[in-house]
Amino acid sequence: MQWPGIIGQHAVQEILQRCIAQQRIPQALLLVGNDGFGTMALAIEFARTVNCYSPVIDGHSVIACGSCQSCTQARTLQHPNISIVSALPTGKLDASDELRKEWVDALYGLAHDLALNGYSPTRMEGANEIRIVQIRELNRQLSFSMTQRGRRVAIIANADDMNVSTANAFLKTLEEPHADTTIIMTCSRRDRLLPTIISRCQVITVPALDESTLADALMQRGSHAPDEARIAASMAQGDYISAEAFLAEDVRQIRDSAVNLLRTSLRGKDFRPALTAAVHELIGQRDRQRCLAVTNALLLWLRDAYAIVQGGRRVHLLNADQQEPLERFASSFARADFDAAYRSLERAAADVDRFMPTQLVMLTTMMELRSVFLQARR
Ligand SMILES: [Zn+2]
Structure with a gap:
């Protein structure tokens, strides 16, 4: 029982x-x-x-x-x-x-x-x-x-x-x-x-909740829409209270800010001041929860982009409302080492767990992503 x-x-x-x-x-x-x-x-x-x-x-x-x-x-x-x-x-x-x-x-x-x-x-x-x-x-x-x-x-x-x-x-x-x-x-x-x-x-x-249990709970207890529940569940690291907090803050907004951060980091040679400003605006110095949400949102977004690289237009996307920008990204960076990008984001999450300063973690990670993706363009 x-x-x-x-x-x-x-x-x-x-x-x-x-x-x-x-x-x-x-x-x-x-x-x-x-x-x-x-x-x-x-x-x-x-x-x-x-x-x-x-x-x-x-x-x-x-x-x-x-x-x-x-x-x-x-x-x-x-x-x-x-x-x-x-x-x-x-x-x-x-x-x-x-x-x-x-x-x-x-x-x-x-x-x-x-x-x-x-x-x-x-x-x-x-x-x-x-x-x-x-x-x-x-x-x-x-x-x-x-x-x-x-x-x-x-x-x-x-x-x-x-x-x-x-x-x-x-x-x-x-x-x-x-x-x-x-x-x-x-x-x-x-x-x-x-x-x-x-x-x-x-x-x-008491271990973290698995993603599908968490998503179900968000739909049943919180009456959230399935798409949003799934995104929040994958961002929340098995934590129901965090997931509810993301939904209250609007998961799509966090995701959009995270993707903007990625775009800023991929700009021309003067990207640094803009990237630093964007990181400071998005994440407080000790805001671990937010930092994890941003890295997770990027991870999910890049997985979708890679799914398009692999499977073309017909794949099921978690960020279904982002079909067009994802396709553009996928075609620009089809040859990029997505695995290296995932590893970088996973390392960021581990660093945040070890209480490293969140803004520094985020900046380092965005620099790594810049190098991964710009390499593929050359
Ligand atoms: Zn009783």
Whole structure:
């Protein structure tokens, strides 16, 4: 059985459901992967299921009933056993030992949105750090006895938002045994957590969604048109939240800007200032998501061009609305080494993943593409 509201991730669901069905629920779980792969959505569904009064069980598979008193409370995350800890904005009252009311209200709002859609943002606007007062508050709550039967689940969103002293305070939380309690952390990169924290958790990797699962989800959940869903899915690197963001920004616009960048890089000898300006305009210095979207858009566009080189006019193009410019490009650069161009774009994506400065990556890549394509013209 699949948990409702979760996109794909059958293998991870099976592992988590099996833990619950066999009543071998870990004290601490670390879900490694982007929010857009479903880490938070999975954590919430796990919390609902362990608290459900009459779960639906089928072998090693288990889902919440959705209608008992506990499920009703959990639907909006107004549940005494379920809490979410998420980063707060840095402000003047940093040293304050109390959680300000506006923060508490904002965190409630965040939890409410996540309850309705596990693929909502997990950080409130401007938030960048999980504070030590939040961990103290969590410890205080966990020290009370439970007011409602079930299992306490504390979800720490983006656990790498803790600084070292907060992480050390949190380590004590993990070391202390709490009855009927599971702490679930989410984190996109495990190398950003203290090894001492990781060693106390059962670690589950939540992989990127595959392209067709993602495209289907965009069509079904987001009611996006098939063509746009497919383009966004191939640009989003398996991340549903990114894909939705691209669609909100208009994938075609990103694609058109990316193709303009390519055209600028192929201009005559004075191309440099124009290319630098175009890169700066299109991509912020740390805008990794945008940089990946641009490289992916170029990759898809060049694949279409190469398909025309190979198969003529009758091939099915992903960028179907670009038939004419693609044909022109294909006839100008039919002899180009497209494989070298793909490799260059793939290397760019890898560099962005390694946190290299995005504008530099993009400029280097466009210079490489220039050399690949202009060579073929000579
Ligand atoms: Zn239930």
